[in-house]
Amino acid sequence: MKEVEVKASTKSYTVYIGGGLLARAGERIRAIAPKAEKAAIITDDNVDVLYAESLMASLEKAGLTAVKFVLPHGEESKNGLGYLAIVSFLAESGLSRSDALVALGGGMVGDIAAFSAATYLRGINYIQMPTSLLAMVDSSVGGKTAIDLPAGKNLAGVFCQPDAVLCDMSTLESLPENVFRQGCAEVLKYGILDDAKFFDYLSEKGLGFDREYVIARCIEIKRNYVLADEFDTGIRRKLNLGHTFGHAVEKLSGYTLSHGESVAIGTAVAARAAAKMGYCSEMCAGKIETALKAFGLPTETNIKIDEAMPIMLSDKKRAGSLVNIIVPETIGSCAIVPMGVEQMKEFFSKGL
Ligand SMILES: NC(=O)c1ccc[n+]([C@@H]2O[C@H](COP(=O)([O-])OP(=O)(O)OC[C@H]3O[C@@H](n4cnc5c(N)ncnc54)[C@H](O)[C@@H]3O)[C@@H](O)[C@H]2O)c1
Numbered sequence: 001m002k003e004v005e006v007k008a009s010t011k012s013y014t015v016y017i018g019g020g021l022l023a024r025a026g027e028r029i030r031a032i033a034p035k036a037e038k039a040a041i042i043t044d045d046n047v048d049v050l051y052a053e054s055l056m057a058s059l060e061k062a063g064l065t066a067v068k069f070v071l072p073h074g075e076e077s078k079n080g081l082g083y084l085a086i087v088s089f090l091a092e093s094g095l096s097r098s099d100a101l102v103a104l105g106g107g108m109v110g111d112i113a114a115f116s117a118a119t120y121l122r123g124i125n126y127i128q129m130p131t132s133l134l135a136m137v138d139s140s141v142g143g144k145t146a147i148d149l150p151a152g153k154n155l156a157g158v159f160c161q162p163d164a165v166l167c168d169m170s171t172l173e174s175l176p177e178n179v180f181r182q183g184c185a186e187v188l189k190y191g192i193l194d195d196a197k198f199f200d201y202l203s204e205k206g207l208g209f210d211r212e213y214v215i216a217r218c219i220e221i222k223r224n225y226v227l228a229d230e231f232d233t234g235i236r237r238k239l240n241l242g243h244t245f246g247h248a249v250e251k252l253s254g255y256t257l258s259h260g261e262s263v264a265i266g267t268a269v270a271a272r273a274a275a276k277m278g279y280c281s282e283m284c285a286g287k288i289e290t291a292l293k294a295f296g297l298p299t300e301t302n303i304k305i306d307e308a309m310p311i312m313l314s315d316k317k318r319a320g321s322l323v324n325i326i327v328p329e330t331i332g333s334c335a336i337v338p339m340g341v342e343q344m345k346e347f348f349s350k351g352l
Pocket residue numbers: 044045046047050073074075078105106107108109111131132133134135138139140141142143144145146153154171172173174175176179182258259260
């Protein structure tokens with residue numbers, strides 16, 4: 001078992017990474033929220049049939065009354081209707097401020113459940129129990145909560161750190177291989193951003209990497225960005241590598257491309273553009289693309305720049321007339337480059 005401490009300015013909590021956490025979740029949640037009498041599990045229909053029963057049993061064993069709300073799986077559920085259904089369920093179930101919510105699932109469940117916990121009664125305790133690789137290494141840590149709006153992804157949300165994150169590695173056994181690979185787009189991101197040795201390790205090992213080591217290392221890197229800039233006004237923006245173009249690809253595909261696949265395409269486009277514009281070497285861009293392909297991730301798109309531009313300009317990372325674009329410089333170092341509309345259009349056109 002590995003533990004990563006996150007001492008954010010608004011809350012300190014521990015991320016636990018190991019096996020058997022699901023069966024012992026009740027005890028931990030009791031310790032984290034000692035006044036809780038009830039715990040609401042929020043999950044999706046795929047994860048529900050696999051893990052909700054054992055989580056429920058563990059909560060009940062620890063003396064908590066457990067209730068459960070199940071969303072249909074997929075990004076389409078991460079919207080206003082899903083959010084209203086969850087908070088209404090919490091109210092109907094009589095959850096009070098001292099009770100707890102447990103987000104059991106991938107990043108979709110984690111984001112909408114956390115937004116519900118952050119806003120229901122102006123905030124109740126919540127615990128992230130990520131069951132996808134992407135949710136373990138990224139979305140469950142750092143306190144970004146969100147739902148999508150028709151205008152774009154993650155456009156409504158608040159910052160609210162969880163009270164704990166329990167990554168039960170054994171849940172990854174049931175994760176479909178393609179979904180695991182999609183999570184690797186965010187794993188590679190940490191190497192490109194911050195740690196060349198880690199990137200080389202991943203490139204060498206491919207999908208056979210040591211899961212506990214890799215997940216803990218990703219969480220440590222993310223934790224460092226979160227502590228340096230909890231509210232995403234500066235250096236934390238680097239975690240958006242591949243996301244500005246990626247979110248446009250994801251939306252234009254009608255969410256048929258997953259978040260991870262879209263980020264992989266966005267990262268490859270940013271790397272190719274960075275090489276052509278002289279921010280990084282051709283070799284650096286080539287290494288990024290080769291690594292993405294080695295994990296079976298897509299690196300090309302037939303989306304046209306004019307289709308992507310309006311979506312990228314409505315991105316929440318925009319500040320006035322400028323959008324902060326994350327640009328690879330070397331493996332292990334990226335820059336934040338504020339770009340105006342024309343510069344951005346030129347940059348991304350070069351990467352397509
Ligand atoms: N808050 C943040 O900081 C942040 C960061 C990155 C991504 N995100 C968000 O995360 C979401 C993507 O997360 P995701 O890739 O986990 O997608 P997801 O939650 O949609 O899960 C992908 C699929 O895997 C299934 N699944 C999850 N765990 C499983 C398991 N153990 N066994 C079998 N099936 C399982 C789900 O039911 C779903 O069908 C997006 O909404 C994205 O915006 C948020």
